[in-house]
Amino acid sequence: MTTADPISGVFAALADPTRRAILARLAQGEATVNELAAPFPISVQAVSKHLNVLEKAGLIVRTREAQWRRCRIEPAPLRDIAGWVAQYRLLWEERYDTLGTYLDDLQREQQ
Amino acid sequence: MNTIAISTPSPTELVMSRTFDAPRALVWAAHTEAEHLRHWWGRGNPLDVTIDFRVGGTWRFVETADGTEHPFRGEFREISAPETFTWTFEYEPMAGHVAVETFVFTEEAGRTTVTSTTRFTSQEDRDGMLQSGMEQGANQSYAALDAYLIKIS
Numbered sequence: 001m002t003t004a005d006p007i008s009g010v011f012a013a014l015a016d017p018t019r020r021a022i023l024a025r026l027a028q029g030e031a032t033v034n035e036l037a038a039p040f041p042i043s044v045q046a047v048s049k050h051l052n053v054l055e056k057a058g059l060i061v062r063t064r065e066a067q068w069r070r071c072r073i074e075p076a077p078l079r080d081i082a083g084w085v086a087q088y089r090l091l092w093e094e095r096y097d098t099l100g101t102y103l104d105d106l107q108r109e110q111q
Numbered sequence: 112m113n114t115i116a117i118s119t120p121s122p123t124e125l126v127m128s129r130t131f132d133a134p135r136a137l138v139w140a141a142h143t144e145a146e147h148l149r150h151w152w153g154r155g156n157p158l159d160v161t162i163d164f165r166v167g168g169t170w171r172f173v174e175t176a177d178g179t180e181h182p183f184r185g186e187f188r189e190i191s192a193p194e195t196f197t198w199t200f201e202y203e204p205m206a207g208h209v210a211v212e213t214f215v216f217t218e219e220a221g222r223t224t225v226t227s228t229t230r231f232t233s234q235e236d237r238d239g240m241l242q243s244g245m246e247q248g249a250n251q252s253y254a255a256l257d258a259y260l261i262k263i264s
Contacts, residue, residue: 103133106137
C-alpha cells in the first residue's frame with residue numbers, strides 16, 4: 001500500500017488534531033509560525049514540523065518576507081476532498097436506490 | 112426515510128447509513144451473493160461479478176458505464192453472517208489506494224439498516240488517525256474547518 005497519491009497525503013495530514021487546529025486558525029487569515037504556535041502547549045519547532053507536513057500535502061503555502069515566514073491556507077486540496085465526498089455520496093445514493101427497488105421487486109415476487 | 116445519512120467522524124472515515132424495507136437475511140444476501148449484486152451494485156449499468164465470499168477470498172466487480180469498464184476489486188477480511196462483513200476496496204485505475212469498508216446490518220420491525228464505515232488510507236495512516244481522532248478539541252477544529260469548506264465550495 002502506498003500514500004503516494006495526493007488524496008492519501010491530504011487525509012494523512014488531516015489525521016492529526018494539532019494540524020487540523022492550525023488549518024482552522026489559518027482559515028481565519030495568514031499567520032506567522034510564532035502566532036500559530038501560541039495557543040499550543042508545544043514548541044515552535046514542533047509546530048514547524050506540523051507545518052512541513054501541511055505544506056507537503058499542499059494544504060498551506062509559506063511566503064518569505066524578510067525573515068518573517070507567513071503561512072496561508074491553500075483551499076484546493078480541501079475542496080478536492082469535499083468534492084470527492086459529494087461524488088461518493090451520489091454514487092452510493094444511486095446504488096442504494098437501485099437496491100431498494102430490487103428488494104421491493106424480489107419481495108413482491110415471493111408473495 | 113430512504114435517503115443516505117452520511118457523516119465524517121474523522122477526516123479519514125466516512126460513515127453511511129441507509130434503511131431498506133426488507134428483512135436482514137435478504138439485504139445480507141443482496142450484498143454477498145453474485146446473482147443479487149449484479150442487479151443493483153452497477154446502478155443500472157451492466158455489472159460483471161466475481162466473488163469468493165469467505166475470509167481471505169477475493170472479489171472483483173466490473174461496471175460498464177458509457178462504454179468504459181470500471182473494475183473494482185478487494186478481499187474479504189472478516190465475515191460474521193448475517194451481521195457484518197469487512198472487505199478491502201480498490202478501484203483498479205487507482206491501484207494502491209486501498210480503502211477498508213465494514214458493513215453492519217441491523218433489523219428492526221422487518222426493516223434493515225446497513226451502516227458502512229469506509230476508511231480511506233493505508234494501515235499506518237489509519238492507526239495514526241484512530242489515535243489522534245480520540246483527542247479532545249478535535250470537534251472544535253472540525254467545526255471551524257467545516258465552516259471554511261462551506262465558504263470555499
